[in-house]
């Protein structure tokens with residue numbers, strides 16, 4: 001089906017069936033990330049047989065121990081400015097880790113160059129553990145090609161592409177263990193991060209199951225996701241009401257009508273905006289929901305700790321291949337194996353990550369104290385903000401939109417020394433945000449405006 005829109009047969013209700021022939025996704029060269037490199041990473045990780053969190057750590061060729069050693073060696077081989085470490089945590093005793101044990105995350109840090117950006121950190125992450133049909137089976141094969149060697153391939157590809165750069169703010173490439181056992185590695189890392197009081201702006205891009213667009217996409221009655229039917233599309237989940245919000249914060253959110261304006265949702269919109277500027281990267285489909293039903297992911301512990309985090313996942317998941325025992329049928333291997341991973345699709349999602357990392361780590365901070373002045377009865381709106389910390393701010397942009405729109409619809413720029421703007425729309429009828437932009441056009445994640453007296 002190459003036309004992408006199939007007219008339904010008469011016996012079906014009227015709906016559009018979008019199917020993507022991934023082989024048709026254009027090959028576009030970009031920042032050294034290509035399909036064959038991404039597929040190689042997936043094949044290599046699947047070849048460890050299993051990467052179950054409780055699998056062997058003493059076998060040189062099989063199990064999670066050999067896999068993490070290989071991951072750290074790859075990252076070290078990229079050289080440049082990357083600092084690589086194995087980060088160890090004690091696993092809690094849970095139903096899925098009955099004897100506790102050691103959780104080892106692989107962490108590669110690309111230090112930021114600006115002292116004024118030390119309070120910020122941008123993450124590109126994926127879990128490297130895997131499972132088969134039995135969550136406690138640490139012995140049998142669990143190749144986890146799509147879930148989640150694909151995400152690891154993206155983290156590796158981005159680390160390689162950026163290794164020799166010096167971004168304004170620090171970028172962290174994080175590969176976690178224990179995701180399938182209950183998001184354990186990510187939670188341990190996020191909680192340690194929260195304890196660092198100097199970190200005030202943490203942004204997380206979590207990649208999990210991003211290796212192929214999936215069997216088909218049902219979008220009954222909904223418009224096409226992109227004008228270009230060959231463009232790869234990836235779902236991007238983000239929380240609305242922050243999981244970490246206190247009762248007082250929830251009351252403020254209710255007063256503002258800010259249920260769709262959490263830091264994670266601002267991050268999601270910012271990434272979608274970045275993708276629109278570059279046709280070679282996958283187009284994110286904004287899903288206004290923390291995650292898929294009945295499922296979880298490593299972005300959630302970061303949300304629990306109050307950080308902005310989104311999850312990338314393929315367009316539609318092939319449930320018959322996930323979390324199953326690999327098996328031969330009609331001479332073909334079934335299960336979560338590398339042959340089902342689509343290199344061009346994976347590379348497009350990797351380029352999306354890489355582009356977003358470049359922009360977000362080089363952009364200034366989100367302006368602090370962004371607010372609408374709600375002290376008087378006025379027809380228009382006065383927006384105010386504090387300056388961003390970095391010295392390379394070239395301008396600020398005030399953004400606004402109708403309260404029923406999920407994306408920013410209007411904007412106006414002001415000079416870097418300006419801290420307020422009057423906009424000809426009533427504060428009652430629109431949402432406002434402010435972002436800081438550097439001379440290269442790298443824009444911060446917008447800061448949502450609360451209401452204040454001055």
Ligand SMILES: [Zn+2]
Pocket residue numbers: 127147148179208209
């Ligand atoms: Zn996963």
